Amino acid sequence: MARFVISRVFSIALTLAVIVTLTFFMMHSIPGGPFAQDKEVPPEVLRVLEAKYRLDEPLYVQYANYVKGLLVWDLGPSFQKIGVSVNDIIKQSMPASAKLGAVTFVFVLLIGIPAGIFSAVKRDSFPDQAIRFMATLGQTIPSFVLATLLIYIFSSRLRIFPTFGLRTWKHFVLPAIALGGYSLSFVTRLVRSSMLEAMGQDYIRTARAKGVPEFQVFFKHALRNSLIPVVTYIGPLIATVITGSFVVEKVFAIPGMGKFFVDSITNRDYTVLMGLTILDAILLCAAILIVDLIYGLIDPRIRVDK
Amino acid sequence: MTGGDRWEALPPELRLSEKIIRPSMTYLQDAWRRFRKNPTAMFGLVLVASIVLLALIGPAVSTHSYREQDLNRTNEPPGAEYIFGTDSLGRDLFVRVMTGGRISLLISFMATFISCAIGVVYGGLAGYSGGRTDNVMMRIVDIIWTIPLMLYAILLMMWLGTGLHNILIAIALVYWVNMARIVRGQVMNLKEQEFVLAALVQGASRWRILTRHLIPNSMGPILVTATMMIPGAVFTESFLSFIGLGISAPLASWGSLCSDSLGALRSYPYQLFFPAIFICAAMLGFNFVGDGLRDALDPRLRR
Numbered sequence: 001m002a003r004f005v006i007s008r009v010f011s012i013a014l015t016l017a018v019i020v021t022l023t024f025f026m027m028h029s030i031p032g033g034p035f036a037q038d039k040e041v042p043p044e045v046l047r048v049l050e051a052k053y054r055l056d057e058p059l060y061v062q063y064a065n066y067v068k069g070l071l072v073w074d075l076g077p078s079f080q081k082i083g084v085s086v087n088d089i090i091k092q093s094m095p096a097s098a099k100l101g102a103v104t105f106v107f108v109l110l111i112g113i114p115a116g117i118f119s120a121v122k123r124d125s126f127p128d129q130a131i132r133f134m135a136t137l138g139q140t141i142p143s144f145v146l147a148t149l150l151i152y153i154f155s156s157r158l159r160i161f162p163t164f165g166l167r168t169w170k171h172f173v174l175p176a177i178a179l180g181g182y183s184l185s186f187v188t189r190l191v192r193s194s195m196l197e198a199m200g201q202d203y204i205r206t207a208r209a210k211g212v213p214e215f216q217v218f219f220k221h222a223l224r225n226s227l228i229p230v231v232t233y234i235g236p237l238i239a240t241v242i243t244g245s246f247v248v249e250k251v252f253a254i255p256g257m258g259k260f261f262v263d264s265i266t267n268r269d270y271t272v273l274m275g276l277t278i279l280d281a282i283l284l285c286a287a288i289l290i291v292d293l294i295y296g297l298i299d300p301r302i303r304v305d306k
Numbered sequence: 307m308t309g310g311d312r313w314e315a316l317p318p319e320l321r322l323s324e325k326i327i328r329p330s331m332t333y334l335q336d337a338w339r340r341f342r343k344n345p346t347a348m349f350g351l352v353l354v355a356s357i358v359l360l361a362l363i364g365p366a367v368s369t370h371s372y373r374e375q376d377l378n379r380t381n382e383p384p385g386a387e388y389i390f391g392t393d394s395l396g397r398d399l400f401v402r403v404m405t406g407g408r409i410s411l412l413i414s415f416m417a418t419f420i421s422c423a424i425g426v427v428y429g430g431l432a433g434y435s436g437g438r439t440d441n442v443m444m445r446i447v448d449i450i451w452t453i454p455l456m457l458y459a460i461l462l463m464m465w466l467g468t469g470l471h472n473i474l475i476a477i478a479l480v481y482w483v484n485m486a487r488i489v490r491g492q493v494m495n496l497k498e499q500e501f502v503l504a505a506l507v508q509g510a511s512r513w514r515i516l517t518r519h520l521i522p523n524s525m526g527p528i529l530v531t532a533t534m535m536i537p538g539a540v541f542t543e544s545f546l547s548f549i550g551l552g553i554s555a556p557l558a559s560w561g562s563l564c565s566d567s568l569g570a571l572r573s574y575p576y577q578l579f580f581p582a583i584f585i586c587a588a589m590l591g592f593n594f595v596g597d598g599l600r601d602a603l604d605p606r607l608r609r
Contacts, residue, residue, distance in 0.1 A: 015452045022458075026465050140589035142541055144548045145564060145582040148571060156572045243456040247548060251568070262549050265464065273464070277457050284454050 008292050012285045019281045020070065024063055027270045053079065075275035080267045086275035089260055096166055097249070097256030101241050103172050104180040108237065112184045113230065116191025120226075121218060123196065131188060138185030144247040147178035151251065164253035179248045183237050190233060194226035201225075231295055235288040242280050337526075340602040347598020353591035357584065361411055364404030372397065372405040373556040383576065390580045394570060397556075399563075403580050406558040411588070413474055413559070414539035420478035422532050425485025426521060432486070433493030434516050444490065450483045459542055463551040473552050477542050481535060488531050492524035526603035533596035537589040544585055560585045 041049075050056045054065065069076055075086035119131040141149075154174060155163040161174050198204065199222050207221050208214075245258030253259070257276055264272040341347055365372065376396035384391040390399035432443035459480045466472035496502065497520060505515050521528075544561025546552040553559040558566075560581045567577035 011448065012452070015449045018449050019453055023461060026461050030465055136590070136593075137586075140537070140586050140593060141582075142544060142548075142585060142589075144545065144561075145578075145585060148564070148568060148578055149582070152571055152575050152578070156575075239454050239456075242454065243545075247545070250549070265460065266550060268464075273461075277461065280454060280457060285452060288452060 004296055005293065008289055012289045016282060016285055020067065020278055021063075023274050023277050024066055025059075027274050028059060028062065030270070053077065070278070075278075076271045078269055078272050080264075080269040080272075086272050089272055090257065090275065090279060093255055093257045093260050096254050097245060097258060099166065100172065100175055100179065100245065100249070100254060100256060101238075104176045104183075104241055105237070107176045108180040108183045108187055109230075112187030113191050113227070115184075116188045117195060117218075117223065119188065119192045120195035120199070132192075135185040135188045138181050139189075141181065143178055143182065143244040144251065146181050147175070147248050147251040150174045150178055166254050175248050175252045175254060178251075179241055179244045182244070183233075183240050187230060187233060187237075190229055191226060194229045195222055198222040198226040228295075228298065231291060231298070235284070235291045238287040239284050242284065333526075337599075337602040341598050344598045344601060346594050347602070350591045350594025350598060353587055354595060357407065357588050357591065358411060361404050361407035365401050365408070368398065368401045368404075370398035370401050372401045372558060374398070383574075391574070391576055393566065393577055399577060399580060402558045402563060403560070403584060406553075406560045406563050406581060407584055407588075409470065409553060409557065409559045410540055410543055410561070410585075413470070413477070413543045414536050417474050417477035417481070417539045417543075418532055418535045420474070421480075421482035421535065422485050422528065424478070425482035426489050426528060428482065429486035429489030429491075430493050430516050430521055433490035434497055434512065434520060436494075436497075440490070444487075447483050447486055451487075455480050456542070456545070459546060460549075460551060463546055468551055468554050470553065470557070473543055473546060476546070477539050481538065481542075485528070485531050485535070488527050489521070489524055492527055493520045496520050496523050530596060530600045530603060533592060533599050537592040537596075540585065540588050540592070560588075 047056070054062065057065075066076065073087070075090070078084045078086060078089065081089075115131055115135075119128045122128050151163055151174065154161045161170050162168075165171055166175075204217060204221055207217050212221070242258075245256060246262050247258070248254075249256045249258035250262045257279070260272060261276045263269075264276065374397060376392065378396065379392055380394055380396040382392040382396075384399075390403060393399055393402065428443065428447075432440045432447075435443075459476045462476040462479060463472060466475060493516075502515060502519055505519055510518070540560075543552060543559060544564065547559045547561030548565045550565065553562045555562075563581035564578055564585070567574070567581070571578055
């Protein structure tokens with residue numbers, strides 16, 4: 001087990017190093033530089049600006065400085081907002097994103113898993129077909145379409161839910177659906193198919209032959225094994241929630257990291273973009289690491305394989 | 307046989323009984339036969355075909371052009387002259403959605419094709435080389451696999467700048483890893499089989515074995531993965547265009563049309579509905595075709 005943990009931690013650390021390096025050099029080789037604007041900037045001003053943000057040093061020195069800053073979690077100043085650091089922006093925007101992300105996460109699992117189980121237990125019934133139809137549909141609607149449709153229907157027409165902000169529980173309903181719609185469909189289908197697969201296994205027949213009540217066969221024997229794939233999906237789920245939040249937060253005007261990310265694309269605020277990319281990558285890698293470890297714990301076959 | 311003579315010639319009508327009447331079918335014919343029997347897959351195929359046809363023919367038969375503005379008739383609801391209505395600059399939305407479809411589909415097909423080519427060659431080489439080369443190559447794939455790919459498509463777009471070619475490059479450069487993994491797995495399995503040994507004995511070069519024997523025999527999974535990549539590319543393209551990194555005006559794609567409609571969503575919701583419906587229909591169609599292809603080409607992969 002120790003070897004497994006060490007090898008996973010090592011490969012995640014390597015991945016993060018590659019991400020940081022790639023992001024840094026990509027952002028620093030964008031033609032025009034961060035201060036290129038529509039109107040010509042006088043060369044003297046440009047020189048002062050570059051000296052202020054230490055962009056006049058050789059690239060490898062800048063890279064070393066950036067990595068040094070990163071180690072003590074200092075992501076540098078914003079290029080566009082004067083006197084604001086990337087750390088400030090993250091500190092300010094993280095709570096909203098984290099809250100929305102957590103709500104979405106719980107929403108996806110709390111609805112997706114029971115729906116999948118129900119669909120598998122009542123296989124081929126009308127509710128099963130309805131759930132499968134919804135799940136197929138949910139996987140084809142992009143989050144930005146879902147978000148705008150929800151706003152149009154529930155905010156503009158029916159006026160049930162508010163359009164923007166995150167003040168009361170009502171504010172969370174529409175963004176969470178828009179953000180989690182795809183994952184909800186995916187989890188439902190995943191649970192359904194793995195539940196059906198588990199039901200075909202020999203140990204289920206054994207349990208039935210022993211005279212275990214049908215209810216227990218489903219929830220004690222089949223369910224336990226069919227939830228393992230759901231654990232694997234947690235990594236990709238966090239990835240979809242992070243990328244989905246770019247548009248969902250923008251559309252619902254939620255002051256979270258996703259909105260700042262998209263804004264920094266339009267403003268060409270490279271340090272903010274770089275910092276948020278790296279933060280998102282760290283979150284995702286941490287999630288993948290945790291999932292790997294949990295997976296190794298609950299399913300010993302994985303450890304043996306590697 | 308009756309009588310004593312066991313060597314008597316068979317009567318002509320019996321001679322045919324040994325012959326195989328059913329024509330032999332190639333792999334693809336067989337797959338097509340199975341595919342045709344799958345109603346969902348056929349529905350998907352019809353859906354995809356009609357969207358492609360509409361996108362190809364739509365702009366050609368319409369009397370309006372995608373960039374022609376009529377400032378006297380802005381934001382007109384769907385009607386007889388403009389069947390999808392007009393946008394805030396009085397451009398015909400039908401033509402714009404169809405032209406957008408051309409661009410979205412073109413990007414998706416091309417990006418999928420390029421990333422498939424990269425993935426097949428990379429995965430094939432890794433799988434066939436084996437050993438240390440394979441180890442290093444797949445380590446690289448593992449690292450890319452962990453990176454949130456959408457983030458990298460976004461960064462690449464920032465780096466390359468917006469525009470048709472750049473979107474293509476960004477999507478193609480980011481999404482080839484899945485294909486590489488699948489091809490590598492296939493090649494690893496196949497290279498131990500006797501027909502590869504036979505080719506080797508006959509003096510075939512490694513490159514010939516890879517391109518003539520291993521990759522053609524992995525065609526099923528390659529096709530399925532490629533079909534599944536197309537909706538992913540449609541989605542990525544529209545996502546990038548939606549956050550303002552894709553196609554720029556006056557050209558349009560489904561994503562940029564959705565994005566354009568946001569400002570006036572409350573008053574003119576139909577400007578969102580039409581491109582959105584086309585995105586969803588295309589994603590649905592390609593997903594159905596992909597599922598059907600998977601079942602038809604390789605029954606073992608069926609879930």
